[in-house]
Amino acid sequence: LGRELIPPMKQGEFTMRMEMRAGTRLEDTEKATEKFESILLAHPEVASVSVEVGKERSSGVTQGGENIARFAVTLKDPERTTAIQDRILEELRQQVLAAARDELLTFSLPSLFSFKTALEIQLYGENQQELRRVGERALEVIKKVPGVADAELSVKPGYPELLIELDRELLAARGISPGQIAQRLRTEVQGNVATRFSRAGEKLDIRVRTDKDLLASVEDLRKLSVTDGPVPIPLSSVARIEVREGPSEIRRVDQKQVVIISANVENRDLGAVSEDIEAALRSVDKPEDFFFALGGQNRELNTAYKSLQFALVLALFLVYVVMASQFESLVQPALVMFSVPLAFVGVIYALYFTNTNLSVMVFLGGIVLAGIVVNNAIVLVDYINQLRDRGMSRRDAIVQAGTVRLRPILMTTLTTVLGLIPMFLATGEGSEIRRPMAITVMAGLSSSTLLTLFVIPMVYELFGERGRK
Structure with missing residues (x-):
């Protein structure tokens, strides 16, 4: 059997993330999304596609930028397409990867985890x-x-950076300090807040800087004068400018x-x-x-598996303690506990034939089974004890109890199994999580009931006398 944490959520929707080279302008990223958006919308099973390019300044998202876009894809008729969602996702993956150049594309389903x-x-x-x-x-x-x-x-690949290495000797000869150069570049590129404008109770910065058209390229930066005198001194004459890739x-x-x-x-x-x-x-x-x-x-x-295994063992121990106090015996509760492994025999076969992996929900169903499956054995063993107290022999008491308690045991099991059928057949949102638990309880209870009617009488015949006073 396979192992997984939680069954993947298939709700007729998924997301695609597109990442371009660091430093790509927002306009270029938006233009690149158009071809992928058209590919997604062209699929006959896709109902809608929404695209988000970049991120807001005020958003708390840390993984985002002007070179990243996210596509939210919704499929038509989720009740029907969830069954074929994997095939649809694979078809779209092959189509968009074939159209991709330098873009990095990844798909993801809705997740319950961080x-x-x-x-x-x-x-x-x-x-x-x-x-x-x-x-x-x-x-x-x-x-x-x-x-x-x-x-x-x-x-x-990191964002492109400009490394400006100043010639300090040349600057000293011309009477210019490196601090003046740094302040000049900051003023020209980033600008200074000259004043603030009040509007509707909100203060807006008025920033003064060089026209963007005059600093549109690295070459424009090389020609930038670092002084305000009548004779301009271009930056390239006092510094070496190199374009590098930052981390x-x-x-x-x-x-x-x-x-x-x-x-x-x-x-x-x-x-x-x-x-x-x-x-x-x-x-x-x-x-x-x-x-x-x-x-x-x-x-x-x-x-999670270690925690759930401990919880299962603890549940079995508590069930045994309760039965030991009820039967006033240490052996007969152990006979009743034989029904627990009989339940997991059916669970293993059911999970295998339904191609269901072990998950947290299966373990939760197993913990529930630990308290349910012993009920039939308790009913059977308790009635055997009553008949023996009336003077009946052990063999006759076992046969009589099996005959009398057969109908109540089958009715109890049948009502529980039938009540879980809607959970097993459900196809709505969250059905992927509920179905493994339903399979576990239904299969475990059914197999335990059938095997209990045969195994518990035989075990009682072999060891039941030791539990009687």
Whole structure:
């Protein structure tokens, strides 16, 4: 059985993120979105596409800029298209990737967690350049793992920067200080707030700076005069101007530099893909002090499973304690607990044949089962004890109890299973989360009931005498 944290949400909508080279103007980014928007709208199953280019100054979004656009895609008739959403998403992915040039495109589904992607591989190291090189090699290896889609590296080409290196000796000969040059450039490029204008109780800055048309290129900056005298002194005569690529970002986790490889998982479960990635990363050549760590949903997966396993064991213990006080015996509650593993036999087969992965919802269903499936065995064992107290032999009491309690046991199970059928057949929003729990409870209760009618009488025949005074 596969393992995942929460079944992916398929609600007839998804998002696509387009990222262009750092430094791309907002107008150029908007122009690039037009071809992808037309491709998305051309698909017969797409109802609408909304595009957001850049971000607002007041927004709290940290991952955004003039070179980033987001597409929100809504499909027609979500009740019908959710069943074929994976196929639609793959068709659109192939079409937009074929039309892409330098754009980086990634898809994502609605998520219940703060992290958007299922996979997050963290690479730790101290050298930023080496981190990028190792990260690129690891990215190529991860892309080859089956089930991995939309893999990307957090380190991307940085924004272009102008490095102005002043000739201090030449400036000293002309009586100009580096501070004057810096202040002049700031005034020309950024401007100074000369005054403020009051309007409707709001103060608006009035900024004075050089006309943008006069500083439209690096060449215009080279010709900029650094003095106000009658003889202009161009910046290029007292400084060396070089265009370089600055770092896109520097991330730290626990005071260590890190780069992150993120990816989505498709057509496979998260647990199997994570294991394949861990095996593939062992072949990546890296310095000795560099190491990989799996984060994102995979880390939450392991944490949640450990917590739920403890909760399941605790639930079984509490059920046993309650029955021990009721039967005033330590052996007979153990006989009743035989129905619990019988329930999970049916759960495993049901999950396998319905192609359902283990998830948090399956574990929650299992915890619920721990308190439900013992009811039938309690009814059966309690009635056997009553018949034996009346003087009936053990074998006759078992046969009589099985005959009398058969109908109540079947009716109790049938009403519970029928009540869960709507949850199992539901196709609305959130049905992906509810269905695994319904399958778990229905299958576990059904198998436990059928096997209890055969196994519990045999176990009682073998060990039941030890629990009687």
